[in-house]
Amino acid sequence: ASPTHSPTVGRSVVRVDGPEKISGEARYGDDYHLEDMHYIYLVRSPHAHARICKIQVEEALKEPGVLGVVTAADIPGQNRFGIIVEDQPVLAEDRVRFRGEAVVMVVASSREIAKKAAEKVKVDYQPLPALFSPFEALKPDAPQIHDSGNVLSNPVVQRGDVEEGFSQSEIIVENTYETTFIEHAYLETEAGIAYRDEEGRITLLVSTQTPYMDQEATAKVLGVPNHRVRVIQATTGGGFGGKLDVSIQPFLALAVYKFGKPVKVTYSREESFLSTTKRHPYTMTYKLGAKKDGTLVAARVSIVGDTGAYASWGPTVIKRAVIHGCGPYNIPYYFAEGKVVYTNNPVAGAMRGFSTPQIAFATESQIDALAAKLGIDPLALRLKNCLRPGSITATGQVLGESIGIEETLRAVQEKWEEIKGRYPLGRQGDLAYGVGIASMWYGIGNTALSNPSHVRLELEPDGKIHLYTSAADIGQGSSTVLLQILAEEMEVPMDQLRLTTADTLTTPDSGKTSASRHVFITGNAILDAAGQLKEALRKRGAELLGCAPEDLAVGNGRIYSRSRDKSASFAQVAGYLRDTRSPTFFMGYFDPRTSPLNELGQGAPYQTYGFGTHLAHVQVNTRTGEVKVLQFIAAHDVGKAINPKGVEGQIEGGVVMGLGFALTEKFVPEKTHNFSTYLIPTFEETPEIYPIIVESPELAGPFGAKGVGELAMIGTAPAITNAIHNAVGIRIYSLPATPEKIFNALRNER
Structure with missing residues (x-):
């Protein structure tokens, strides 16, 4: 280690997002406003299960200030989204399957006008038998909620013959336990804006845990290539998993796609409770x-x-x-x-x-x-x-x-x-x-799945190191910790680093913020990129200083010979790299070693x-x-x-x-x-x-x-x-x- 380097790993450094948040400068999804902004309000099903017979929007369109309405028939691409099984419509087509499911989107010059117009949309429903218990849904004569049947997934883990195990047991305890639906209850509800940028991309600035998944799902709904949609994470007031699913993203994109105006939506607490995901009972x-x-x-x-x-x-x-x-x-x-x-x-x-x-x-x-x-x-x-x-373990994995x-x-x-x-x-x-x-x-x-992380490091002209990662900090402090890992590996103080996060245009895909993955997975991707950067610093620095690469060490923003008679700053090396048209950015990658079950x-x-x-x-x-x-x-x-x-x-x-x-x-x-x-x-x-x-x-x-x-x-x-x-x-x-x-x-x- 460099004798002047002060370790950052293991220290409780000030959070990099802290000053903006406590000063009020941080901008959450609802804090953004653009000229000629329009607002979205959604007509939702009052029924848990019903057939949609007819939708009448004429009266809503007469309301002054209404830009237009969108139904399932207006969706240009795929009216489906989902993480593993794409089974959920953006706007319901022939039937609704839960109370609160979106059916019609109204876009108007103010939220109040959009809400008033939404109240004039008439949807004729034919109620259908509804299932509110999984045990009712498992009965042979139960109505089928989806054509695939009522069982979504049925995994098994088996190690040995469990009945043989019970025959060897001298005491047995058996009980049944129950849990209920749980709401995420994050401080900030779903909120964001969307607009077309100067290159015609539909750009979403939203509260999210996973920009790249949002981008892919939204592009499918629009029927456009992924690169025609840009997703930027706004400062996010909590997620806890609830902002891994798309919620407002396709509505924002559809409104911009259809009407060309910048749009905004912010869920009320009641809308958030009604329409977003819960913990499984x-x-x-x-x-x-x-x-x-x-x-x-x-x-x-x-x-x-x-x-x-x-x-x-x-x-x-x-x-x-x-x-x-x-x-x-x-x-x-x-x-x-x-x-x-x-x-x-x-x-x-x-x-x-x-x-x-x-x-x-x-x-x-x-x-x-x-x-x-x-x-x-x-x-x-x-x-x-x-x-x-x-x-x-129960899956046969030998622990190290x-x-x-x-x-x-x-x-x-x-x-x-x-x-x-x-x-x-x-x-x-x-x-x-x-x-x-x-x-x-x-x-x-x-x-049991591949879940890689990609990052990019750039050595900038002033010698500072810029980390680009789509890792979404939702309040848990990942941005700070990832910079600490980088600072420790490069042996530089934190103020010698820059950070850009969670933007599908400018940051590589570091995977979603979930499963406690960023420290281990994205942290390792940073080490991979930092290793390449240090190798480039030593190799090109050796040319600059006229000595062998193995004689050079890196630390505190400089490269120096081990005898310390020669050194150069990162800024000097960055200039040399640019002068010789050598790469100044380095891609890091890590995917944990797992195997399918x-x-x-x-x-x-x-x-x-x-x-x-x-x-x-x-x-x-x-x-x-x-x-x-x-x-x-x-x-x-x-x-x-x-x-x-x-x-x-x-x-x-x-x-x-x-x-x-x-x-x-x-x-x-x-x-x-x-x-x-x-x-x-x-x-x-x-x-x-x-x-x-x-x-x-x-x-x-x-x-x-x-x-x-x-x-x-x-x-x-x-x-x-x-x-x-x-x-x-x-x-x-x-x-x-x-x-x-x-x-x-x-x-x-x-």
């Missing part, structure tokens, strides 16, 4: 077998998920669930089957954790129930069975290094031993106190995994059923914390999001419209959180790093429900654990 039946000494032997998991009216991310979500259903444990005999089923409920898609929070609720509840039946300490049972280097689950268990144990004397335990009048733990694991990146779910679905353990200390009011989480310890193996404060922020945010999943959040189709009835945690409900960073370096990761964003919430709900059981002896089998649910369970116990 799961019903999970879990049978777990073990020896009397606590050794886990066998597990059978059956998952039925409600994917709603269209596919979205359903196939990948259920595949991840069956892979992760064994938890971070050695279980020699394992069989998991998942089904995601079409219904006439809202579309379920990607949400933080990609269904691992649902399955962890079942797995970790079962581990606790088994511990209680065996009379073994729950933490000791987890330590006995947790994965270690060399362990074989960076398996930090044991370290997270011990870290939580040590922290609780340190602080537990300060807090009440046991019963005190109507109040009961309890402690619960839960462990978790999460495969980094897409499941066979018909029994065997293979290597991820190159690396994150691990964690959570401990919750709760207070239960036995008179009312109310639960208050008082303290929370969260230890996470992140490989290497590139930015420790950023990691702690992700852990704390994950805990709070998991708190809502555990205790208050429940989206009820056709009944939940906004935050008046959808209850997310506030500061009042937030416990004292102790984040603990465990670093079990991933040798394939940039400086040993893996990821933490999804992992941070997975274990929160089961830690809380296990703590409730510890406090009052009530096992929670369905989320959220509302006061009514606990009160009724306590009353039944009495």
Whole structure:
């Protein structure tokens, strides 16, 4: 390393997007305005399932200020979009499949006029039988929501003969668990603008997690090549997976394509709740077998998920669930089957954790129930069975290094031993106190699929290094961390770097912001490009300085001979490169090593995994059923914390999001419209959180790093429900654990 270089990896540097955000200079989708801007309002179905008989728009077109209307018949390209299965229409054609589905788009000179005109659109519907339960949809005589049938995906993971495993088990625990629809509840609703640029491209400036996927989907709808659509990410106020699907993008593009005017749309909170994707509700039946000494032997998991009216991310979500259903444990005999089923409920898609929070609720509840039946300490049972280097997972993958689950268990144990004397335990009048733990694991990146990242580095004339990446920072801090990785590799201070992100015209495709992938995957792509840049600096610098390339080192914005008698600045080398017409930009690439799963779910679905353990200390009011989480310890193996404060922020945010999943959040189709009835945690409900960073370096990761964003919430709900059981002896089998649910369970116990 350069003697004057101050390391950036492992330091909590100021976030690069922080100053703009706290000053109010950052511009979100709704902050943009262009001259002659027009506005979109959508006519949506009031029915969960109905045939469209007739659409009449004449009265709407008479409204002063209306530019025009668009129906399915006006779409020039493909009236379908979807991540894996393109089954969702932009505007409904012959029938609607969920309440809130878009049918007609109105474009006018103001949002108010567009809304008023939309109210004059007449759509004649013929209601059809609707299905609101996946179990109803699975019946042989159920109406078929799609021609392909009501089962979207049905993956299996099998390791060994699970019945043989149960025959060897000395104790068996079997229960069924349920979770519900969950709303993403990001701070900023879907918003953006669109216009034609000077080259005739339709340009979208939108709140998004995935510019390139937006570009591809939108171009298909318009029937044009991808390069005729440009997508730029506006500053984005949260996503949590909800902004991986297209929402407003095709509407904006269609309006510009048809009418030629710049347009804008911003969803109200009610429109966002009504029309965007949710977390999949799961019903999970879990049978777990073990020896009397606590050794886990066998597990059978059956998952039925409600994917709603269209596919979205359903196939990948259920595949991840069956892979992760064994938890971070050695279980020699394992069989998991998942089904995601079409219904006439809202579309379920990607949400933080990609269904691992649902399955962890079942797995970790079962581990606790088994511990209680065996009379073994729950933490000791987890330590006995947790994965270690060399362990074989349920998919047959042999794990290498960076398996930090044991370290997270011990870290939580040590922290609780340190602080537990300060807090009440046991019963005190109507109040009961309890402690619960839960462990978790999460495969980094897409499941058993290629998911590469491309980046570009440019050495600019002033010697600064410019990173171009489409990695969309949605508030999680990826832009900062990626620059820290680059600064560390190039041994330069952060102020010697520039950054351009998330623009399909100017940045290469770094993949979507999901699956906690950017630190590991895009970080490695940056290292690849930086290696090429350093090689060019040494090779061309050697020509400039008249010495051998192997005698040159790079650091602190200069190349210098190891004897330090010769040196040149990056700016001087950049000038020499341009003078000699040599390349000044370098493309980086990385795709994690994975393999497809066979018909029994065997293979290597991820190159690396994150691990964690959570401990919750709760207070239960036995008179009312109310639960208050008082303290929370969260230890996470992140490989290497590139930015420790950023990691702690992700852990704390994950805990709070998991708190809502555990205790208050429940989206009820056709009944939940906004935050008046959808209850997310506030500061009042937030416990004292102790984040603990465990670093079990991933040798394939940039400086040993893996990821933490999804992992941070997975274990929160089961830690809380296990703590409730510890406090009052009530096992929670369905989320959220509302006061009514606990009160009724306590009353039944009495």
